[in-house]
Amino acid sequence: MEENSGFPQIPENACYLAESYDVVVVGAGHAGCEAALASARLGAKTAVFALNLDSVANMPCNPSIGGTAKGHLVREIDALGGEMGKAADKTFLQSRMLNRGKGPAVYSLRVQSDRRAYQQVMKHTLELTENLDLKQAEVTSLFIENNQVLGVVTHTGAFYPAKCVVIASGTYLKGKIIIGDTAYAGGPDGTRAAEGLSASLLACGVQLMRFKTGTPARVNRSTVDFSKMERQDGDETITPFSFETENPGENKESCYLTYTNAETHKIIMDNLHRSPLYSGKIEGVGPRYCPSIEDKVVRFHDKERHQLFIEPMGENTEEMYVQGMSSSLPEDVQIKMLRSIKGLENVKMMRTAYAIEYDCIDPTQLDLTLEFKEIRGLFGAGQFNGSSGYEEAAAQGLIAGINAARKTQGKPPVALDRSTSYIGTLIDDLVTKGTHEPYRMMTSRSEYRLLLRQDNADARLTPLGHEIGLISDRRYALFCKKQERIEGEIKRLEKIVLPPSDAVLSFLKEHGSTPISTGAKFCDLLKRPELDYRGLISLIGEEQGLTGQEAEEVEILIKYEGYIARQQKQVEQFKKLEERRLPEGIDYEKIDGLRIEARQKLVKMRPSSIGQAGRISGVSPADISVLLVYLEQNRL
Missing domain, CATH: 2.40.30.260 (Elongation Factor Tu (Ef-tu); domain 3)
Known part of the structure; x- marks a missing residue:
């Protein structure tokens, strides 16, 4: 049989050898779009397959992007160089910042999108992206040898060799529509289901689950x-x-x-x-x-x-x-x-x-990079990984696409941890704890939500996006200037003292704030809940030309300084446990003192760090102590 550029022979269930790719993405929903765009933009030759090109970036469940915690994800996707936020901005019908009556940690942007316009914008973006081919075909099987993915086969019998494959099948995998007593095979909005891939995954030893979601009339x-x-x-x-x-x-x-x-x-x-x-x-x-x-x-x-x-x-x-x-x-x-x-x-x-019922995987089969532990080069993203929601899907797609491209280029993978982002929290929850129901992101899932606000997503992630190669030099330079303005304004305000003048006392009375009898620091007054940056700045008449978003960030950083410092200390403790690595080949069966349940869970999950091990259900603090002693005794 014919061979192709170092790839193996054509699999038996294929009819002909098609074009080879660095990365193949299966599915062009919100996860697939981000995965394909990230991979191609990083220089990997990429193909993305959709059952129907009219379903690219479809919104069957609701016509919105964002919402509580989900808005955080979209801003983080954008801060890393993803596309969802840009497409939402171009096609929104209505925009609202939710939870304004609560603290800034839970402010969440949500827009009503023009559903068809969003699809058209995203599809056109895919079509115009260099290194990216958009194809209509059903991927029916994977070609895997020696626990290494080598390509995909379509329903027409075409074999596409690939170094890495990202599966982002959404709710299409053996999809079943149910309305009362009526049930039939199908995908969202009258599309057809993907019938073949589940059997191929099972044959490769992948554990599948059956989840359900619904749509309104x-x-x-x-x-x-x-x-x-x-x-x-x-x-x-x-x-x-x-x-x-x-x-x-x-x-x-x-x-x-x-x-x-x-x-x-x-x-x-x-x-x-x-x-x-x-x-x-x-x-x-x-x-x-x-x-x-x-x-x-x-x-x-x-x-x-x-x-x-x-x-x-x-x-x-x-x-x-x-x-x-x-x-x-x-x-x-x-x-x-x-x-x-x-x-x-x-x-x-x-x-x-x-x-709609559909097949998905037990996400504990994945690493934090979203690569399968037992199948090299195979990645999962979105509802395929047991999550729900467009935003959760897009976030995973972005990380899977980045890591698939980097793997083909021999570069180290990118894994976000819980202290950096909601994306890191989402992925860590899925691959470390698993899920028995469609996973939805919520602000309560993050221990560090005051640090992981939607307003500072760029401060947290844009340097990484630039380092990876998804943020342009121009955008990064603008980001750096923005950070300089914010930091400069905070330093300026720390030096300002407001006197108990008639204007200041009148302002405080008007806002129901306690009067001052001596000079008060600007920053101390700003920490009062009833006062804000714009109001206090008007007293000194020294506007610095900050944008509304920059002014908001200055206010948050000053007003919540004490709480932020407290969470940063918690992050430092978290980092210590995350940096305590567990050797890949560690034999948990031979570690005395570990409970049987802990041994079983650690063998199955193969955590990368002490921190991740501690978040596995069934691994107790006592088990973690045993692991730490073992590492010290063996100087690991």
């Missing part, structure tokens, strides 16, 4: 009575996702809030026996933090109502999502439910809500 805007709903407008001042976006544009659409009621709940309970979720027809595990409406009504039976958000799908369509009402109930029940809701009494449903 889509309704016709002209049949919605918005006068009965609460209107929700976007922010007057738009905060962009991308640190490079200078003119983010304006809000174009409003969203609307309505609620379920007693009648809605009665319809659901009366038809619960017809729900595949409760009849046993659905086998996959669904997301705890994004349950279907029938699950909400059953689990939270004491709640009189549940919020529903009516959100536009795009600027040039009349379709609207009924967000918060995903369901797998029969179609006739869905119509009754919808028409029981205020403002939807005469609604016409355009797309039925549905549940």
